[in-house]
Every structure is written in C-alpha cells, then in structure tokens.
Amino acid sequence: MSLLWIKALHVFFMVAWMAGIFYLPRLFVYFAENEDVNTRAVFKIMQRRLWFFVAPFALLTLIFGVWLITIYGMDWFRASTWLHIKLALLIGLYGYYAYLYFIMRDLAQEKNIRSPKFYRFLNEAPVLVLLAIVILAVVKPI
Structure with a gap:
C-alpha cells in the first residue's frame, strides 16, 4: 500500500473517531438535562x-x-519534535476516550454525579486538542 493511501486512511479514521468524540459528551448533556425515564433509556442506548x-x-x-x-x-521519528508533542496529545485523547467510557457506564447505572455544564465543557475541550494536533501535523511549527 502506498504512503498516500496510508495517510488518507489514517486521516479518514481519525475524522470518524473525532466525530464520535464530539457527539458522545453532547449525549451526556442531553441525558443530564432530562428527567424522563424513557428518554434517558434512549440516550443510554445511543451513548x-x-x-x-x-x-x-x-x-x-x-x-x-x-x-x-x-x-x-x-531517524525521522527522533528528529520530529512536532510528532512527539502530537503523540503526547494523542495519548491524552485516548485517555479522554476511555474516560468517556467510564462516564457512559456510570450514566447507564444512573450514577450521574455531574451537571450538564460539566458535560458541555467536556464536549468542547477536545476541539482545542484536535486543533493543536492538526497544526502540529500540517504546519510542523517545531
């Protein structure tokens, strides 16, 4: 497989993953704002x-x-400081994704201890991480 195909697939799967990362906390917001048992059950399934x-x-x-x-x-890996920073951000993003799983599990058990405002912040935070990752990967400022 050529380098460009591998890059294209890497970017495609990243975009698909990020779409889920952006939407899942939004479902947490809707869950936390809603008191109806049936509606909450639907949000649990969606999450x-x-x-x-x-x-x-x-x-x-x-x-x-x-x-x-x-x-x-x-040799390229050792010389690419931008990549080391990107990888550190990615480790954080994978940790964030795991954290979303634990929140989802708690909500499934009706153990919501957070406010809708917390989930809104959680929903918006990865946007800044994605921005930094894209800048590092495309501009390579370091």
Missing part, C-alpha cells in the same frame, strides 16, 4: 452504540499512524 461504533476507528487511527511512523523510520 453505548456510539462509543462502540467509533472504537474501531480509534484503533484504526492508531494502526495507520504507527504504520506511517514505521515507513518514515526511526
């Missing part, structure tokens, strides 16, 4: 299905990213 739907995209993003690093080689 679970979304998390598990985008999980393969998270894995494929990682696989194609590692493949790219392998193709470019260790």
